[in-house]
Amino acid sequence: MAVVERERFRVLALDVDGTLAGGDGRVSQRAISALGRAEQAGLRVVIVTGRAVPTPLAVWQAAGLSAPLITCGGALTVQPPGLEILDVRVLPEHVVIDALALGTHLGLVVSLWTPTAIWVTELGPIADLLSAINGMQVAELDRLPGAVPPTPVLKAMFGGEPGRVDRVEADLLAELSVATASRSMREFVEVTAANVSKERALEAVLERLGVVPGQVIAAGDADNDLGMLRLAGLAIAPGDAMPGPRAEADLVVGPHDADGIAEFIEDFLDDLIRQGK
16 A cells, blocks of 8 residues: 555545445445444545435445535535535536437437436436436436426436447537536446536535545546545545546555455554554
8 A cells, every 4th residue: 555644634535336336336334334434533434426315325324424425426415314405506407408409319318317316218227227326216207399307407417338428428528518527437427517526515515524625535436536536635546447537546446346445444544543543
């Protein structure tokens, strides 16, 4: 492990998919135990995820965490256990309408995310994946002429087979330049309002916690994590992260499907104990 000034850090900011969660999309008991140890050692754990609230909330509860949850790619920040809304940012209606048309043109499944539901343009494998990782049912949009999209939409996602998303990613990002758009998983490009990002949401939470960015360890695997990796005092990427986060990271750890982040946290805390911190 690289030399780390462990005593300076006060917050762990952790992405879920491709980072904290394994290849099956689940956060292992080992990872939950590591988060609980970190919290008990005085490190505030901030989950920073593109997921909707239910599954990160379950991790928050199981690990005994206390900090706010950043969800929907930074569009919705809540404070468990009562889920008080600390911040919510809505995707403009014209971007939602353009996203639906663009998805149809490119042959991708579009999902629209409200604070309590996920709607998709087509049921099938992409909808099933969204349902599984978010722990909630996914509903099909009414595609009849004149149908009104659900509101408020916090984010939209374009989903498809990874090779297909690879081929159209550049076109998608160019068409969505009025919003914040980035690759979030191999199957998805996600879109939020122009003033939304994981980095911005994390900055707001850090201010609430009285912590400066240099006191943060951030871990992420995808392009939508780059901002918070650059913000943090120590940036970590799993060994199987996308090229951008790996290049940005101060430290590359084991792959996400081998609990690389949990192993890092365990080693970090063990070193604190050995140093008597």
